[in-house]
Amino acid sequence: MLINGAEAISIGMIAGGIRFISAYPMSPSTGIFTYITGKARKFGIVSEQAEDEIAACNMALGAGAAGARAAVTTSGGGLSLMCEGISLAGAAEIPIVIANMQRPGPATGFPTRTAQEDLDLVLNIGHGEFPRFIFAPGTAEEAFYTSIHAMNLAEKYQVPVFILGDQHLVDSSITLDKLNPNKVKCKSYMVKSGNLKKPYLRYKNTKSGVSPLAYYGQDKITFIVDSHVHTEDGHISEDSDVANKLAEKRFRKLDGMKKELYGPQYYGLQNAETVLVSWGSTYGAVRETIDSLLEKKKSVAMVHYNKIWPFPVEESIKLLKSRKDIRVVENNYQAQFNRLLRRETKIDTGEPVLRYDGRPFDAQFIIEKLKKRQK
Amino acid sequence: MTKENYFHYSGERAWCPGCGDHGILSSVENALTNLKKKPYEVLMVSGIGQAAKLPHYIKANGFDGLHGRALPAAFGAKVANHKLMVLVTSGDGDIYGEGGNHFIHAIRRNIDITLIVHNNQIYGLTKGQASPTSDLGMVTKTQPDGVFTIPFNPLQMAITLDAVFVARSFSKEIAFTTKLIEEGIRTPGFSLIDVLQPCVSFNHVNTYKWYSERVYQLDNSYDPADKSKAYQKSSEWGDKIPIGVIYKNSRKTYLDNVVKPKDPPLIKRMSSIKGVESLINELY
Ligand SMILES: Cc1ncc(C[n+]2csc(CCOP(=O)(O)OP(=O)(O)O)c2C)c(N)n1
Ligand code: SF4
Ligand SMILES: [Mg+2]
Secondary structure, eight states: OEEEHHHHHHHHHHHTTOOEEEEOOOTTTHHHHHHHHHHHHHHTOEEEEOSSHHHHHHHHHHHHHTTOOEEEEEOHHHHHHTHHHHHHHHHHTOOEEEEEEEOOOSTTOOTTSOOOOOHHHHHHOSSSOOOOEEEOOSSHHHHHHHHHHHHHHHHHHTSEEEEEEEHHHHHOEEEOSOOOTTTSOOOOOSOOTTOOOSSOOTTOOOSSSOOOOOOTTGGGOOOEEESSSBOTTSOBOOOHHHHHHHHHHHHHHHHHHHHSSOOOEEEEOTTOSEEEEEEGGGHHHHHHHHHHHHHTTOOEEEEEESEEESOOHHHHHHHHTTOSEEEEEESSSSOHHHHHHHHHHOOOOOOOEEOOSSOOOOHHHHHHHHHHHHO | OOOOOTTBOOSOOOSOTTOHHHHHHHHHHHHHHHTTOOGGGEEEEEOSSSGGGGGGGBSSEEEEOOTTOHHHHHHHHHHHOTTSEEEEEEEHIIIIIITHHHHHHHHHHTOSEEEEEEEOSSBTTTTSBOOTTOOTTOOOSSOTTOOOSOOOOHHHHHHHTTOSEEEEEETTOHHHHHHHHHHHHHSSSOEEEEEEOOOTTTOSSSOHHHHHHHEEEOOTTOOTTOHHHHHHHHTOOSSOEEEEEEEEOOOOOHHHHHOOTTOOOGGGOOOOHHHHHHHHHTTO
8 A cells, every 4th residue: 555644644533533633724634634524524523624733733622622522734824823822721631732843944934845943843833831742754554553653542540642753744645554553442541421520520630640521511510620829620720739739730741651652663774873863754765774784784773763752761862872983863953862862861962964955864874974973 | 491400510711701712601501401402412612811710610521722723623623523513712812812713614514513702802811912803002011002904804714715604693692692602503614603702801892791782692684695695694793793693605624625424533443454555556
């Protein structure tokens, strides 16, 4: 079969039980929005083209708060407009999946080309503090399974989940033997009717930080979803104890979130001296580079990151400590992932391999850059 | 016969004594009670502002989101579960200012939601700046020379966009407001009820006295189905201010286009593995 990243993310979201999608068209994310919209009737999904990305995000949050799995698709400029909505998802603990397909910026940038410039944005978007997931699938295959997981995890932890792709990922077609929709099950994390304990507290302070999730009116209950500092029953509070407990509850979710997939993947020679690091769509070019260098009997390997946040610290240290040369390959100027990796692991990395002209990497480009450094 | 009011919340309200918001809340409770609704069947959505605190002061489901963004959130919730009765209660700043774009497009979508705007012609929560509906000349700390930007006329905007139900009321007239809210709720589609609401702390121009001297109820001789008359009526402001149903119209609602009457709400639907397999097979 032949599948591109946009189709893979779309079918993954459908397999993950998406019920509502809202978006404002923006390249290179539009393909996902169009694909899901095209299948909406058949799958009982509602798709709405919003008046702007602020509306798109808040529509999805309304749907999510009411108990429907919801997602938005966008690219950098639109994501910037969703900033406050994402903060609301954090505050009100509303499940939402945000598929942000990157293109070069700033501002309008290169509308139809590729980049990985939004990593810092996605790591920090939304004022205030709250936990989030960030995934950056490397191939269409990975994108399919990741998208099912994303829909599940948003509901399981009631947090925003980012799928960080780019033009290169969505527009590249790959040939695959099979995608298995049974491999990752769409699983509901809402309280089953009958099991609902009354009085129901929407923000019940639990050990895991995750409160039981019900829908409005389920078993005749009422509850309020709220954006302020609030009590366990969702009402506005000015109390310092309430504020502390609420922040601690939200961040306790990280314990569970850290244990969720996917650890970084290792490929190449076991004890290779040089390790290239890819994240997201640079996977393909880095993998090709490794294959070509292995043929030349070089001591190389790669580590690929799909799960970016919560950052897999221990796994990274295990894979990367005491390597001679670690080289992050990424499509941006500031080496954003390289910085993140160093910050989180305290591991020294070598000069990153960067490209910021809107074009994807290829093996030759990477090898040239690596050679230049050796001189 | 008095029906039981299941909606009344007996806790404290962080509104000034004498604020018009109290009257609007009573009207909402009464309307829902008269319509024999139960709290679990109702969702109250708001943004941020004094008015937007209302969902915290009523026994029903609530969504208190972001300043200006009540309408998109309400839309999403209604689409997700069309069995819910969805009401939006927020301020003039919230709906006509920060959320102005959403106001336009919510009317176009015509989803079955009732919007109640607490129009105090001021930003109450942030202590008295001009709102889009502040009258010309109103002096505030941020408009020291008086407002010179022409006021937004929400009724006219709604009529232009062919909203199905456009009404105005005055918060002090609780029985009258109750009836309008009931009628707005009963009308399928997007209903706007703009309620003039004195802010006793920050709006010293449009006071109870000011409104009371000006508002008058439209009587049976007025036909809200006539669009050009409605347009004229909606521009009446100054010595006399009409309250009542200004414009009525009917057209398909958003949900008429996307769900069949017997469809289960979105929240009850599932994607089948078979369906997903069929999508994968299309790619071979
Ligand atoms: C994005 C954003 N901008 C500004 C504010 C501050 N703010 C909160 S309510 C409000 C205006 C309130 O006016 P209105 O909607 O008329 O409600 P009222 O208090 O008069 O009932 C403002 C400016 C905010 N909460 N969020
Ligand atoms: S400041 Fe004005 S709007 Fe706010 S509660 Fe007081 S009177 Fe009401
Ligand atoms: Mg106001």
